[in-house]
Amino acid sequence: MYSKRSITGEESMAFRNVAIIGMGLLGASLGMALKNGPYRRLCWTRRAEIRAWSLAHDAADETADRIEDILGRADLTVFALPIPAIIEFMERYAGAWRRDSVVTDMGSVKGVISDAAERFLIPRGVRFVGSHPMAGTEKSGCENAFPTLYENADVFVCPGSNASPENVTDVEDFWKSIRTRPVHVDVRGHDLLVAHTSHVLHVVASALALKILGAENDGEKALRFAGCATGFRDTSRIASSNPAMWREIIENNTPAVLEALENFSSGLDEFRKMIETGEYDRFERTFAEGKALRDSWLRYKGY
Amino acid sequence: MYSKRSITGEESMAFRNVAIIGMGLLGASLGMALKNGPYRRLCWTRRAEIRAWSLAHDAADETADRIEDILGRADLTVFALPIPAIIEFMERYAGAWRRDSVVTDMGSVKGVISDAAERFLIPRGVRFVGSHPMAGTEKSGCENAFPTLYENADVFVCPGSNASPENVTDVEDFWKSIRTRPVHVDVRGHDLLVAHTSHVLHVVASALALKILGAENDGEKALRFAGCATGFRDTSRIASSNPAMWREIIENNTPAVLEALENFSSGLDEFRKMIETGEYDRFERTFAEGKALRDSWLRYKGY
Numbered sequence: 054m055y056s057k058r059s060i061t062g063e064e065s066m067a068f069r070n071v072a073i074i075g076m077g078l079l080g081a082s083l084g085m086a087l088k089n090g091p092y093r094r095l096c097w098t099r100r101a102e103i104r105a106w107s108l109a110h111d112a113a114d115e116t117a118d119r120i121e122d123i124l125g126r127a128d129l130t131v132f133a134l135p136i137p138a139i140i141e142f143m144e145r146y147a148g149a150w151r152r153d154s155v156v157t158d159m160g161s162v163k164g165v166i167s168d169a170a171e172r173f174l175i176p177r178g179v180r181f182v183g184s185h186p187m188a189g190t191e192k193s194g195c196e197n198a199f200p201t202l203y204e205n206a207d208v209f210v211c212p213g214s215n216a217s218p219e220n221v222t223d224v225e226d227f228w229k230s231i232r233t234r235p236v237h238v239d240v241r242g243h244d245l246l247v248a249h250t251s252h253v254l255h256v257v258a259s260a261l262a263l264k265i266l267g268a269e270n271d272g273e274k275a276l277r278f279a280g281c282a283t284g285f286r287d288t289s290r291i292a293s294s295n296p297a298m299w300r301e302i303i304e305n306n307t308p309a310v311l312e313a314l315e316n317f318s319s320g321l322d323e324f325r326k327m328i329e330t331g332e333y334d335r336f337e338r339t340f341a342e343g344k345a346l347r348d349s350w351l352r353y354k355g356y
Numbered sequence: 357m358y359s360k361r362s363i364t365g366e367e368s369m370a371f372r373n374v375a376i377i378g379m380g381l382l383g384a385s386l387g388m389a390l391k392n393g394p395y396r397r398l399c400w401t402r403r404a405e406i407r408a409w410s411l412a413h414d415a416a417d418e419t420a421d422r423i424e425d426i427l428g429r430a431d432l433t434v435f436a437l438p439i440p441a442i443i444e445f446m447e448r449y450a451g452a453w454r455r456d457s458v459v460t461d462m463g464s465v466k467g468v469i470s471d472a473a474e475r476f477l478i479p480r481g482v483r484f485v486g487s488h489p490m491a492g493t494e495k496s497g498c499e500n501a502f503p504t505l506y507e508n509a510d511v512f513v514c515p516g517s518n519a520s521p522e523n524v525t526d527v528e529d530f531w532k533s534i535r536t537r538p539v540h541v542d543v544r545g546h547d548l549l550v551a552h553t554s555h556v557l558h559v560v561a562s563a564l565a566l567k568i569l570g571a572e573n574d575g576e577k578a579l580r581f582a583g584c585a586t587g588f589r590d591t592s593r594i595a596s597s598n599p600a601m602w603r604e605i606i607e608n609n610t611p612a613v614l615e616a617l618e619n620f621s622s623g624l625d626e627f628r629k630m631i632e633t634g635e636y637d638r639f640e641r642t643f644a645e646g647k648a649l650r651d652s653w654l655r656y657k658g659y
Contacts, residue, residue, distance in 0.1 A: 249567075254564065254587050256627045256631075257560060259627070259642070259643050260623035260626075260627055261623075262646040262653075263649065264623040284594045288591055296640045303636075314631070317564060318624065321559065328606060329614060337600060340599040340603065343566040344562070347565040347595045351596070
């Protein structure tokens with residue numbers, strides 16, 4: 054079955070059995086993306102009906118009632134679970150993996166997951182290479198899964214202390230097989246980068262929504278007129294994200310988020326001082342710098 | 357000529373000659389929108405070639421070299437100039453208007469313009485009713501004008517101290533004739549509302565762009581990865597706005613912008629404290645409140 058599906062040629066195949074643990078939006082989309090690829094897709098998720106759904110919708114080739122039966126056969130395990138569950142499963146099932154099999158994950162934060170791998174997996178000879186694909190939608194659940202979710206996404210790859218160069222290459226090849234772009238980054242660098250470029254934005258957007266639409270600011274008028282010119286709509290968009298998900302991400306990246314908040318606040322404070330003291334020439338120059346940075350970013354991204 | 361064009365019937369016509377002063381994006385679009393309506397469109401702008409352009413592109417019925425010749429014949433004058441120019445023109449040409457003719461404007465801030473009208477126009481018996489149509493694009497200049505720019509826009513209407521109920525109704529009818537929705541609001545209420553719902557957002561977006569893409573935050577990596585999931589793109593969008601325009605707006609609304617900045621900062625600070633002290637249950641509830649407010653705003657707006 055596998056040889057018929059191979060697209061990269063058998064000689065380059067490091068993994069045959071890929072276990073996907075968790076079949077929500079990310080796990081089910083991964084299973085769908087891997088269809089017709091070189092890997093045999095084993096899946097496990099807590100609810101039996103979702104396991105059945107995964108087979109019925111061809112998001113997996115195989116499943117099992119007991120997670121240990123899947124982990125024990127996996128050459129590569131991909132955790133598609135919330136961060137606390139990843140940590141809990143690493144501890145609880147640490148004995149289920151074969152020595153030298155490889156574990157990765159799709160968590161939005163790498164520090165706490167990497168720490169758990171160091172404590173629970175690495176002492177047992179299970180290789181760890183953390184991953185973070187920059188993909189997702191505002192929806193969740195396998196019913197919203199689709200096979201192109203990961204297409205063209207960047208995937209941060211953060212090798213654990215026992216990952217060999219081959220382990221890293223194998224994980225990167227795995228990600229490349231679904232047309233993502235792996236990027237190396239160290240764990241702390243990753244967590245700071247996402248705190249600055251993503252996590253803190255959710256706090257900012259939420260504070261804007263609360264303060265602009267909240268009762269203390271004549272909420273009714275604001276409700277009607279906020280962002281007539283679409284500024285408010287876009288600036289606050291991610292305030293409509295999932296509160297439980299963002300609580301989980303920020304809770305697991307507290308020091309980096311505080312550092313990023315501090316950084317943003319200092320920028321805001323510089324503007325406040327210019328406004329307070331009437332330094333509007335400087336205000337205009339600084340605003341123009343921000344515009345130049347953002348416009349060059351837009352060009353870089355090809356927007 | 358006028359009677360052929362009339363769509364509202366002559367009995368309801370308070371204004372015949374409408375002067376548009378300034379033929380940039382806003383003025384030229386207004387002229388185009390008024391085409392085929394009940395008003396005779398007189399226009400003036402500093403550059404003779406733009407006056408010629410306005411006639412050639414049917415954004416005006418008539419023009420003149422001297423602004424006084426236009427103002428003296430106007431039943432309604434609409435300033436489509438930058439805020440400092442509006443104030444300057446009110447002072448310089450205060451003697452050019454006929455007593456009881458009506459002046460309005462399209463400035464983004466109402467306090468400083470209203471103050472100028474009180475000082476220069478009202479003592480001479482020129483009626484003042486400020487306006488602020490919530491319309492515009494990121495472009496400027498008459499070459500970017502189009503006749504539907506104002507369609508369905510809300511227009512804040514802030515009557516000056518000498519405006520009669522008839523003056524206000526006449527100005528509202530004028531705005532309705534191009535399918536906008538006039539909304540009464542007092543001057544201070546207007547300036548606070550736009551500071552909270554628009555002006556402060558530009559400061560926030562600019563601070564985000566500067567701090568996230570700036571050199572001190574590993575600009576190169578951020579340039580590549582910021583907002584892979586579109587959060588950064590949208591949250592910072594209005595940082596790409598025109599620096600000179602936003603300097604002008606904020607400079608002319610300083611106290612209200614400082615109040616709005618303070619309000620936003622207090623919301624951000626509440627979040628920071630929850631993160632610092634690990635009050636994540638409260639964080640999640642507060643984030644959920646922001647989401648609920650924004651989601652109800654989206655429904656209200658019909659997005």
